Amino acid sequence: MTTIDAPLPLYISILQVRYVFGLAGLYMAFKVLQALYNVSPFHPLARIPGPRLAAATYLPEFYYDVVKFGCYTKEIKKLHEIYASRLTNSCPIVRINPHEVHCNDISFSNEIYAVGGRKRDKPVHQINGSALGQSGFGTVDHDLHRLRRIPLAKFFSRAMISRIEPEIHVLVNKLCDKLLRQSGDKEAFDITMAYSCFTSDTISGYSFGESFGLLDQKGWYPNFREPMAAILQPVFVFRFFPWTKASVGLGKLLVDYMPKDIGLLVRTLQIDLPARVRKAKADMDAGITYDRPTIFASLLQSDLDLLDKEPQRLSDEAAAVVGAGTETTSWAMSVMTYHLLRKPEVLAKLTQELEAVVQDPKHLPGWLVLETLPYLGAVIQEGLRLSYGVSSRTARIPTEENLLYRGEWNKKPVEHVIPQGYAVGMSAFITHHDERAFPNSYAFAPERWLDENNQRRKDIERSMLAFSHGSRACLGMNLALCELYLALAALVLRVIPHMRLSDTTDDDLAYDHDMFIPMTKENRGVRVTIKDLRLGPHMSSASTSPPLDLCSRGKAFLDQRGFAGWASRAQNYLHPATMATTVNPDDRFIQPVELPLAILVISSIFLILALITVSLRTYTRATRGIFSTDDAFMVVGTVAYTAATCLSNYATLVGLGRLNEDLNSWQQSEAIKYYVIWILVYVLALATVKSSICITIVRIASTKINLRIAVYVLLAITWASFFITFVGTLLYCRPVETMWTPALAISGKGTCAPVDTFIILGHTATVSTIVTDLALVVLPAIVLWNTQMKKQAKLQAFGLLSFASVASIITMVRIPYVNRFVAQKDLPFWVAHIMLCSNVETGIGCIASSVPSLRHFFRSDSSESSSGPSQKKTSGSNSNNRFTVGSVPRLASTNQGFSLATVHHGRAEDWERLNDGASDHSDTPIDPRSIHYKQTYAVDIKMQDIETDVEHGKAL
Numbered sequence: 042m043t044t045i046d047a048p049l050p051l052y053i054s055i056l057q058v059r060y061v062f063g064l065a066g067l068y069m070a071f072k073v074l075q076a077l078y079n080v081s082p083f084h085p086l087a088r089i090p091g092p093r094l095a096a097a098t099y100l101p102e103f104y105y106d107v108v109k110f111g112c113y114t115k116e117i118k119k120l121h122e123i124y125a126s127r128l129t130n131s132c133p134i135v136r137i138n139p140h141e142v143h144c145n146d147i148s149f150s151n152e153i154y155a156v157g158g159r160k161r162d163k164p165v166h167q168i169n170g171s172a173l174g175q176s177g178f179g180t181v182d183h184d185l186h187r188l189r190r191i192p193l194a195k196f197f198s199r200a201m202i203s204r205i206e207p208e209i210h211v212l213v214n215k216l217c218d219k220l221l222r223q224s225g226d227k228e229a230f231d232i233t234m235a236y237s238c239f240t241s242d243t244i245s246g247y248s249f250g251e252s253f254g255l256l257d258q259k260g261w262y263p264n265f266r267e268p269m270a271a272i273l274q275p276v277f278v279f280r281f282f283p284w285t286k287a288s289v290g291l292g293k294l295l296v297d298y299m300p301k302d303i304g305l306l307v308r309t310l311q312i313d314l315p316a317r318v319r320k321a322k323a324d325m326d327a328g329i330t331y332d333r334p335t336i337f338a339s340l341l342q343s344d345l346d347l348l349d350k351e352p353q354r355l356s357d358e359a360a361a362v363v364g365a366g367t368e369t370t371s372w373a374m375s376v377m378t379y380h381l382l383r384k385p386e387v388l389a390k391l392t393q394e395l396e397a398v399v400q401d402p403k404h405l406p407g408w409l410v411l412e413t414l415p416y417l418g419a420v421i422q423e424g425l426r427l428s429y430g431v432s433s434r435t436a437r438i439p440t441e442e443n444l445l446y447r448g449e450w451n452k453k454p455v456e457h458v459i460p461q462g463y464a465v466g467m468s469a470f471i472t473h474h475d476e477r478a479f480p481n482s483y484a485f486a487p488e489r490w491l492d493e494n495n496q497r498r499k500d501i502e503r504s505m506l507a508f509s510h511g512s513r514a515c516l517g518m519n520l521a522l523c524e525l526y527l528a529l530a531a532l533v534l535r536v537i538p539h540m541r542l543s544d545t546t547d548d549d550l551a552y553d554h555d556m557f558i559p560m561t562k563e564n565r566g567v568r569v570t571i572k573d574l575r576l577g578p579h580m581s582s583a584s585t586s587p588p589l590d591l592c593s594r595g596k597a598f599l600d601q602r603g604f605a606g607w608a609s610r611a612q613n614y615l616h617p618a619t620m621a622t623t624v625n626p627d628d629r630f631i632q633p634v635e636l637p638l639a640i641l642v643i644s645s646i647f648l649i650l651a652l653i654t655v656s657l658r659t660y661t662r663a664t665r666g667i668f669s670t671d672d673a674f675m676v677v678g679t680v681a682y683t684a685a686t687c688l689s690n691y692a693t694l695v696g697l698g699r700l701n702e703d704l705n706s707w708q709q710s711e712a713i714k715y716y717v718i719w720i721l722v723y724v725l726a727l728a729t730v731k732s733s734i735c736i737t738i739v740r741i742a743s744t745k746i747n748l749r750i751a752v753y754v755l756l757a758i759t760w761a762s763f764f765i766t767f768v769g770t771l772l773y774c775r776p777v778e779t780m781w782t783p784a785l786a787i788s789g790k791g792t793c794a795p796v797d798t799f800i801i802l803g804h805t806a807t808v809s810t811i812v813t814d815l816a817l818v819v820l821p822a823i824v825l826w827n828t829q830m831k832k833q834a835k836l837q838a839f840g841l842l843s844f845a846s847v848a849s850i851i852t853m854v855r856i857p858y859v860n861r862f863v864a865q866k867d868l869p870f871w872v873a874h875i876m877l878c879s880n881v882e883t884g885i886g887c888i889a890s891s892v893p894s895l896r897h898f899f900r901s902d903s904s905e906s907s908s909g910p911s912q913k914k915t916s917g918s919n920s921n922n923r924f925t926v927g928s929v930p931r932l933a934s935t936n937q938g939f940s941l942a943t944v945h946h947g948r949a950e951d952w953e954r955l956n957d958g959a960s961d962h963s964d965t966p967i968d969p970r971s972i973h974y975k976q977t978y979a980v981d982i983k984m985q986d987i988e989t990d991v992e993h994g995k996a997l
């Protein structure tokens with residue numbers, strides 16, 4: 042018995058080996074026949090161009106994706122280029138494996154990714170790569186996908202995302218505060234990790250009502266970025282060997298032995314998410330509800346089939362949502378951050394646009410408002426384009442229709458039929474580098490998204506594939522956009538200005554291969570540092586202690602009066618470290634640290650001097666009974682000038698004179714608001730002060746008709762300039778507050794004329810001021826020149842006129858600052874120069890025209906204190922040391938001093954000039970026939986005063 046039994050197993054095993062070989066041979070034969078059929082003219086895709094090997098087998102895809110790892114997309118891109126050059130009319134569509142074609146013509150995307158009743162399955166070959174087979178994303182069948190997607194989709198509508206916007210705001214601020222707390226750390230960190238924590242917390246909070254809390258942990262690790270990459274690593278092996286997916290289940294058994302990051306992801310996907318779904322179900326069963334519906338609690342209550350509510354199925358869905366919602370968005374944010382740091386001009390333009398609508402970076406306007414900002418939108422679109430989202434191809438199978446591709450290639454018509462049942466797809470990496478739609482496609486150029494009217498270009502937007510199209514397009518697009526708009530706005534205003542790239546180059550961003558999502562060569566991320574900061578306006582006060590402590594009572598005092606920002610900024614300005622960061626060596630003639638102080642001190646000094654001189658002048662002339670129209674104008678002008686200086690000082694306290702980076706939006710807006718009010722008051726002050734001077738000169742030049750005409754012209758120019766500037770400023774924006782509240786313009790509630798209009802207004806005022814200032818110096822100089830007076834007296838008079846001419850020079854200094862309106866950058870800083878120059882100029886006008894009258898005040902003190910006004914007029918003598926500039930050449934005076942006074946007599950022919958100066962004391966006898974009258978004149982007197990004086994003289 043035993044001898045018979047022995048060879049049987051051997052026999053059987055030989056049979057089995059033959060059987061196995063036979064089966065293998067049959068399989069090989071089948072595969073060869075299949076390959077032959079695939080390349081035969083009988084195959085439905087036979088007419089689609091492409092390499093023979095790819096048409097026959099999956100070997101090229103296997104080689105590039107599995108062996109070379111994730112490189113088939115790049116190879117497909119090459120195929121489009123190769124077939125474009127060899128077969129002129131075949132490029133837009135190439136065959137990339139036996140059952141799939143690839144398209145690189147975006148105009149065909151609406152056919153591939155169709156909507157409505159047009160059914161599109163996903164290819165099993167591609168779904169095999171995903172371990173989340175029961176999620177909507179991993180569902181092959183069109184109808185089942187619809188059933189699974191619809192209950193989820195309502196959570197991602199714009200309306201729903203708007204409801205959770207406040208929570209996203211909170212997370213955005215948390216992210217910024219946490220980043221700013223890293224200021225001063227020498228060690229660079231990968232910003233992508235930080236962004237990954239933000240996006241994970243956002244989607245997990247929305248999904249489960251409770252976020253993962255990754256932003257609350259110390260540092261940025263662990264997070265999902267690297268582990269997600271690790272988990273996506275086997276995507277191609279799964280695709281070709283789907284049975285290996287079973288190993289994923291083993292992960293949860295080995296979770297404690299895995300590296301920390303991978304362990305986190307496996308634990309999250311395999312343990313935590315299922316547990317959260319189970320908890321949602323338990324809460325629901327127990328009647329526990331959250332303040333607002335969470336995705337998974339709602340799914341459990343939805344009309345979904347009972348089987349689709351199974352915890353494992355919902356866990357797959359949760360993993361798909363959390364996975365898709367994390368890495369795509371955070372990588373897009375990293376790409377944008379990198380390019381903003383590399384291109385300061387883009388950052389500056391974006392900052393400027395944001396600053397126009399953001400009052401306070403910690404309280405951003407809503408997503409809907411931010412969405413209206415064209416340049417922000419352009420930066421986001423360009424970031425999405427170069428971050429690709431899903432970089433590898435995503436194909437669809439039309440199950441009920443053939444697709445007809447009609448197009449043009451190299452200016453020749455081409456036509457291809459893609460039969461139903463075969464896959465056709467596109468890849469964002471290829472589409473986003475289509476040079477026809479995106480010239481110089483590897484460059485980061487937000488401008489390409491805007492037309493000449495600074496509006497978003499719809500045509501180019503249709504060339505984007507970032508969120509895919511059609512019934513299986515990105516479900517979370519609205520959430521992603523809301524996150525991107527809010528986060529980028531806050532980062533640009535609060536963090537990016539302080540961020541520096543560290544050892545990161547274009548190579549660290551460049552697409553190298555993909556694992557569904559784009560991967561770079563060394564996966565080093567975007568490494569940055571945050572520069573050392575002290576407490577500044579963009580930083581959370583809770584996050585650091587102030588460098589210097591102001592007395593708390595002083596702070597409270599300032600705070601109560603609305604100077605809250607001033608207190609902390611004052612500390613900054615006093616602190617050397619902060620000064621080092623705010624003072625940049627560029628073309629500013631006054632640094633931002635000095636300018637506010639300069640405005641306060643210089644403007645106040647000139648105001649005080651003007652108030653003293655004008656008060657004394659008014660007193661002198663009023664007490665002497667010779668107060669006239671020019672004095673009245675001077676009083677009104679000085680009151681307006683006082684108001685203008687007070688306004689400028691207040692504007693300085695709320696932010697004028699500082700760079701935008703040192704101000705929050707409220708301060709910027711307030712500074713510009715008070716600047717605009719100041720303009721209106723200043724032009725009034727200027728016009729009235731100038732009018733006063735003009736009227737005075739008219740009195741002096743009463744007999745010189747040409748001079749009088751010239752002065753009237755100046756008067757006309759002065760008031761014309763006043764009206765143009767005053768009315769122009771008021772009408773520049775409608776309503777006027779749009780000037781300092783750009784949100785009104787953005788929201789369409791306000792409009793402003795082009796900025797050139799404002800610049801023209803500024804230059805009109807400046808030019809007319811220079812012309813009139815100079816003329817008001819030159820005209821009295823001409824009058825003086827023609828008078829015969831002592832040299833010393835003339836020198837005094839010219840000295841005073843030179844002082845007055847400083848006003849014109851100061852007005853010239855402000856010209857370049859008017860041009861700063863063109864760039865619209867740091868306006869509170871640049872316009873402060875204009876304010877300073879103008880305050881000084883008006884002050885000089887008041888002082889210079891009042892000083893001459895002061896002689897009377899001091900004279901009355903020194904020599905005539907006991908005399909009344911009438912006595913003063915008659916008590917003059919040669920020893921009074923005054924001189925008078927008179928309009929009557931024959932009138933001579935032995936007085937010394939200078940006055941812009943009218944000395945006039947109706948009967949000029951009765952008068953004759955006295956010998957002046959030394960001649961008075963000469964031994965040469967005076968010819969009594971040459972002297973008709975001898976009179977010492979009080980200056981600044983009216984006609985009748987002079988006549989009175991003359992009569993007194995006669996009496997004498």
Ligand code: HEM
Binds near residue numbers: 362367373429435516
């Ligand atoms: C910048 C951010 C994002 C980009 C570029 C992006 C891109 C895409 C793309 C291209 C697809 C289609 C994949 C395919 O055809 O197979 C997709 C699908 C999907 N995305 Fe996004 N995504 C982003 C953010 C998000 C967010 C924040 C969520 C959060 C919920 C999300 C959830 C999904 C889901 C659930 C799907 C599958 C949809 C379906 O198959 O019905 N995505 N995404």
